[in-house]
Amino acid sequence: AQSVTQLGSHVSVSEGALVLLRCNYSSSVPPYLFWYVQYPNQGLQLLLKYTTGATLVKGINGFEAEFKKSETSFHLTKPSAHMSDAAEYFCAVITLGGKLIFGQGTELSVKP
Amino acid sequence: KAGVTQTPRYLIKTRGQQVTLSCSPISGHRSVSWYQQTPGQGLQFLFEYFSETQRNKGNFPGRFSGRQFSNSRSEMNVSTLELGDSALYLCASSLEAGRETQYFGPGTRLLVL
Numbered sequence: 001a002q003s004v005t006q007l008g009s010h011v012s013v014s015e016g017a018l019v020l021l022r023c024n025y026s027s028s029v030p031p032y033l034f035w036y037v038q039y040p041n042q043g044l045q046l047l048l049k050y051t052t053g054a055t056l057v058k059g060i061n062g063f064e065a066e067f068k069k070s071e072t073s074f075h076l077t078k079p080s081a082h083m084s085d086a087a088e089y090f091c092a093v094i095t096l097g098g099k100l101i102f103g104q105g106t107e108l109s110v111k112p
Numbered sequence: 113k114a115g116v117t118q119t120p121r122y123l124i125k126t127r128g129q130q131v132t133l134s135c136s137p138i139s140g141h142r143s144v145s146w147y148q149q150t151p152g153q154g155l156q157f158l159f160e161y162f163s164e165t166q167r168n169k170g171n172f173p174g175r176f177s178g179r180q181f182s183n184s185r186s187e188m189n190v191s192t193l194e195l196g197d198s199a200l201y202l203c204a205s206s207l208e209a210g211r212e213t214q215y216f217g218p219g220t221r222l223l224v225l
Contacts, residue, residue: 032211034213036216041221042218042219043116043118043202043216043217043218043219044202044204044216045216046213046215046216049213051211090155092155094211094214095211096210096211097160097167097168097210098143098145098160098167098168098206098209098210098211098212098214099145099157099160099168099170100145100147100155100157100204100214101157102154102155103154104154105154105155
């Protein structure tokens with residue numbers, strides 16, 4: 001069985017500060033991992049994904065994530081937060097059958 | 113290339129009614145998946161269609177059903193609506209079935225009164 005845990009349902013940072021959103025996964029097969037972002041009243045937008053190869057993955061809007069197999073983690077980071085980054089972020093793992101399993105989400109607030 | 117489109121965007125229904133939601137995938141994408149998003153349960157997988165066949169089904173009652181047409185467009189139907197069916201229903205498409213990247217539409221917000 002596969003599962004995803006996001007640590008912290010709410011994270012608040014100041015504008016210009018580092019953003020760190022934590023995600024740990026459980027998977028019986030080599031995982032394919034995703035981060036999605038959801039702005040209010042919108043669907044999910046793909047930020048980045050890890051399938052195979054390089055463990056440091058760069059995504060849109062300056063976000064990146066590092067796959068660490070030994071820690072079963074796939075944390076999302078951004079060096080400098082912007083007000084427009086305020087949204088809800090979801091980490092997900094996909095099953096061999098193609099079903100996305102999501103974490104509970106982390107709401108990111110950015111203070112001016 | 114146009115993204116995933118979903119219609120309608122908002123719906124208000126009463127208990128006991130039924131509802132049909134529509135999803136048009138990205139051009140060339142053959143797989144369509146549906147998810148339900150609620151504050152309490154988060155994002156949950158409903159089902160996936162590929163080549164007009166249901167490949168996967170989540171843990172939802174039989175009141176939830178779907179289908180896919182030859183042009184890959186998909187519909188989902190919920191019969192005998194309950195208050196707990198109020199949710200954001202998200203459709204996602206991918207090129208093929210399996211561990212492909214899924215791209216989401218804007219969702220249909222269903223309110224059951």
